[in-house]
Amino acid sequence: MPTILRKTQFSENVFCMEVEAPLIARSRKAGHFVIVRACEGGERIPLTIAAADKEKGSITLVVQRVGVSSEKLCRLNEGEQIADIAGPLGKATHIDKFGTVVCAAGGVGAAPLLPIVEALHAAGNRVITVLAARNKSLIILEEELRKVSDEVIIMTDDGSYGKKGLVTEGVEEVIKREKVDKCFAIGPAIMMKFVCLLTKKYEISTDVSLNTIMVDGTGMCGACRITVGGKTKFVCVDGPEFDGHEVDFDEMLKRLGAFKAEERDAMEKEHLRAEEHKEEGRDAEWRKALRQAMKPKERMGIERVVMPAADPKKRARQLTEEVNQGLTLEMACQEAKRCLDCANPGCVQGCPVGIDIPSFIKHLESGNVMAAAETLKKTSALPAVCGRVCPQEKQCESQCIHHKMNSQPVAIGYLERFAADYARQHAAEAASETSAAAEKGKIAVVGSGPAGLSFAGEMARRGYAITVFEALHATGGVLRYGIPEFRLPRTVVDAEIDGLKTKGVEFVTDCIVGKTITVDELKAEGYRGIFIASGAGLPNFMGIEGENAAGVLSSNEYLTRVNLMHA
16 A cells, blocks of 8 residues: 655645655556545545656645545545555646746645646646645745746635735736737636636637546546536546536536535544544544553463363253353453554455444453444444354454464454343443434335445434335344344344444334335335335255255254244
8 A cells, every 4th residue: 555755734724745655656647637545435536646756756746624534634644544546647748838827726726737837838838837825824836936936926716915906917918918829727626717717808719627526536436527528528538627617606606506415514523432432442542451461462462362162071962052152251352452453554454334343342451342332333333243143253353463374363252242141231320322313314225134234224323214125923033033042042133233222223023015014115104215125035955856855954944933923
């Protein structure tokens, strides 16, 4: 993964990063951009390459903190790694000896403008750069642009630096005093629109660089489509630069604003997570103290805990007592010490729901079991179930750093089960979990198995009124009928479902969606969405002689008879 070699802060929300990317540095040209993904699960952000150093094998990016994904990118520091950088992408800027060229930049538009100004200057043009921002603190890359410009004009809205006024006033000042042969404008869409309206009046060819909504950045999805000269163009492959006089800016502005509400909600949640991170993240003081209290070598020397199990002679005669008996508090705290609290925890990447595994384990190490359980509940609706039947050896534990050191992984599943069971047994001590008021409408869930229950818990947490429809007479799906009780006790399943009921989730049994009630009827009753979690379905037979003989049972039938019908 690319490493951040240098990071500087231009203003409160604008950062400059020099990032390791030798292949991109070697092939990049003015106008090219890259797609950056800060971390696993992050969005793909298009960023124009502001500079490149072929010898160091690095590129320079300027990032403005405006949304959740850019917020995550801006949090990274020198020495840390970015998940992905793909590029160079887009078409390079057409550079020619035009004559006198005005280059107008608004805010962070100075970053993509810098390599264009450098190339225009090298081609022998007279380059006049107009830098504009709301105030002095938001003017960036001034010195770098002065080195390659014949003249630099500074415009600020409040007059705190340079001349007071808008970028268009600075551009028009140049146009009125001398002949301008070409114009480049990069910045906010509304700024580029008005620069283009101005230059069109004076019949000056103007190129703009567009930073639209992008998803993949390679032309696959079409999310970045815009209208140029009455035709649909893809910014990622046809641009990012276009004839500004032909761009439909009004359409583009509407598309840019399409996800503002969702982005605002996401930012609010991200800020809440950031506050939580201060309290229980890896850099929290109590986490640092735990790491300092025991050296990694000591932690590596602790043997993996052995799960206590029921007596084989006893369990051979009955099928309801759980085989794995669970850890004691002392065993759990000792096993938690084996966790090295990695800076880039592979276990989290291996978890399908992204549980903050190091945080819950470190809470256990500190003896705060209820806090560990609360951490689990933030991302898992079924921690006691998952701690027992989730295939940790193929998921979170398979990514544990202990594997790289020829040691057994931390027993994450055992610890998850312990924390969840402890919280259930000490429910009176637990802080009551609150869910958002069900104000966002009704959602139906078809099936009460693990997928349906997990979805119900997550959506209830987000403020939806959830009703789960189950075809059988008991809830739980495969958790109830498909797993032997000696591995997953019914009391555990019941407790997890009761927890969902306390969040307001309703359950309707003996209801076959599509028969008892139809999808159209659910919609007519006001359900905004329907989540299908109907399960694995029919058993598979091998088609061999005798498999339909009396006494031959499919595993589905056998487990259903034993677990659901107590046959």
